[in-house]
Amino acid sequence: MIKKVKHYLENLIEKSTDKTASQKEEQLLENFVQHEYSHNNDWDETTMGNKDDVNNTIYGKINDSINSETKVRKLWPAYLKYSAAACVVAAAGAFFFLKNDPQAKMLAIQTTNTMDSLKLGDGSTIFLAANSQLSYPESFTGDERNVTLLQGNAFFKVAKDPSHPFVIKSGDIKTKVLGTSFHIKLCKENCNVTVVTGKVNVSSAGESVDLLPNEEAVYNNNKLTKQVVSQTILADWYKEDIELNDVKLEEVFTLLRYKYGVTVDLKEDEILNTRLTVYIKNKASLDSILEQINYITNQKFKAYDDIIKTTK
Incomplete structure (x- = not known):
């Protein structure tokens, strides 16, 4: 397994330096390096060297035009000897990578243009929206x-375990629960936590708020606030079959953004206030939904790659 792991990573680096890697492969490699080295709180400089020097070396190796297989292979054994092996696997529209840790194996899932879900060892289920990334341990200790x-949107159904709180770090905030369901939306500008069932605590930099169903925490400009929200469509995007009754078109497009990883580019926004009822089956194609x-x-809405536009 370790040989396959190293080979896959080396292949990614070769493609990156040869400028043959796709945009998604470049992003995957960048996310891996950043996750392994920039966010490693257990970095031991006595054995692993100066952290900044290692980061600069790694990024330099990736960005330089190193076409020699020998040079590429020299990068990994020197540093992965201590940070362990990583596994990068493409499956079911998501990327997974695995690393060895003295205490627990850490996994991560990164979706592309479709949503995905996983069930954790404690029985909790996480639904990951398109273009999102989550890291988690193989088993909880x-x-x-x-x-x-790490990025994007996720819906959490947390298994109850009062003696072991479930904690989600998203950007600068931390969400702590015992057993409940809620949605987290993380982007560069802010982070939103919306509760569907149970009770959730959200904290950041000394601030803390408790949330009940239909309440939402908003973290923006380094400030944490709480607000009341209606039972929003955001809580339904992960379901297998979805029926949207008398909702605004804007809400439908929001769901499509989560489910299919698309954005909407319209010349006139007034159409977004149009109310409609649509039925979206789990396996329905984006084109079939746009036809509805x-x-x-x-x-005349049409999807151009990952952007929905109107041709009318």
Whole structure:
């Protein structure tokens, strides 16, 4: 397994330095290096060297045009001897990578243009929206069950375990629960935590708020606030079959963004206030859903790669 792991990573580096890697492969490699080295709180400089020097060396190796297989192979044994092996696997529209840790094996899942889900060892289920990334341990140890939402959106159904709180780190905030369901939306500008069932505690830099169903915490500009929200469509995007009754088109497009990883580019925003009812099956294609919307709204929406535009 370790040989396959190293080979895959070396292949990614070769493709990156040869400028033959796809954008998603470049992003995967960048995420791996950043996750392994920039966010490693247990870095031992006595054995692993100066952390900044290692980071500079790694990024330099990746970005330089190193076409020699010998040079590429020299990069990994020197540093992965201590940070352990990583496994990068592509499956079911998501990327997984695995590293060895003295205490626990850490896994991560990164979705591309489709959503994915996973069930953790404690029985909790996480639904990851398109273009999102989450890291988690293969098995939980210690007093807390810790996972990290690195980017994107996720819906959590946390198994109850009062003696082991479930903790999600997302950007600068921490969400702590015992057993509940809630949605986290993480982007560069802010982070939102919306509770569907149970009770959730959200904290950041000395601030803390408790949330109940239909309440939401918003972290923006280094400030944490709480607000009341209606039972939002955001809590339904992960379901297998979805029926949206008399909702705004804007809400439908929000769900499509989570489910299919698309964005909407419209010249006129007024159409977004149009109310409609649509039924979205789990395996439905984006084109078939847009056909429904076009029939109801008398518009001509079409997906161009990952962008929905109107041709009318």
